[in-house]
Amino acid sequence: MKVMLVNGSPHKAGSTNRALEEVARTLEAEGIEAEIFWIGARPVGGCVACGGCAKLGRCAFDDVVNEFRPKAAEADGFVFGAPVHYAHAAASLLGFMDRLFYSNGRAGAPNVLVYKPAAAVASARRGxxxxxxxxxxxxxxIAQMPVVSSRYWNNVHGNVAEETEQDAEGLWTMRQLGRNMAWMLRCLEAGRAAGVPLPKQEAGQTTNFIR
Structure with a gap:
């Protein structure tokens, strides 16, 4: 089994990465393969509702989002991490996720996210x-992905990785997140082995507030 950890910070080796490293080390100690994927330092824009993915089965903008897609297909679980900018998750990670999630499963392409456990991690200097x-x-x-929790909200504090190293409680929370992710993956694996089917889907109907 494998977990992909996405570093949504513009700093490859900053506080967010340090938190993800703690999760990854714990997963590996639990026998789960872990890989950290950095989205890079260039700004990553969000979805522009061009509709290209409905024809292509991938995002029409061929960048780091499409680079990540085959890795997501091979993963059994995910951790998405970002620093806090203006009291929200860094815009590049949100843009990356906008396009990854919106284009997922379009035009007959495989849905690489559904029913795979996922967790969020945030890092901040202060608030x-x-x-x-x-x-x-x-x-x-919205993507039918089981949400993995820890023993507290999944966050660490520190302006740089060296400061995050001092956040003993935050790193403790990251380790428990890794253990909880490993446990959930094993539970899902046991369910599949026991013949537990995936939930049934219905076509449903979209209703707009204004007609």
Missing amino acids: GTTSAFDDINKFFT
Whole structure:
């Protein structure tokens, strides 16, 4: 089994990465493969509702989002992490997730996210972690992805990685997140082995507030 951890910070080795490293080390200690994927330092724009993904089965803008898609297909679980900017998750991660999630499963392409456990991680110098945490979690609940929790909100504090190293409680929370993710993956694996089917889907109907 494998978990992909997405570093949505413009700083490859900053506080967000340090938090994800703690989760990754714990997963590996639990026998789960872990890989950290950095989205890079260039700004990543969000979805522009061009409709291209409905024809292509991927985002029409061929950048880091499409680079990540095959890795997501091979993953069994995810952790998306971001620093706090203006009391919300860093815009590049939100843009990355906008396009990854919206284009997922379009034009007959495989749905690489559904029913895979996911967790959010936020890092901050001081405040805004809970609102950033909420930003990221909303993607999972619309995509039918089980949300993995820890023993506290999944956040760490520190302006740089060296300061995050001093956040003993935050790193403790990251380790418990890794253990909880490993546990959920094993539970899902046991369910599949026991023949537990995936939930039935219905076509449903979209209703607009204004007609």
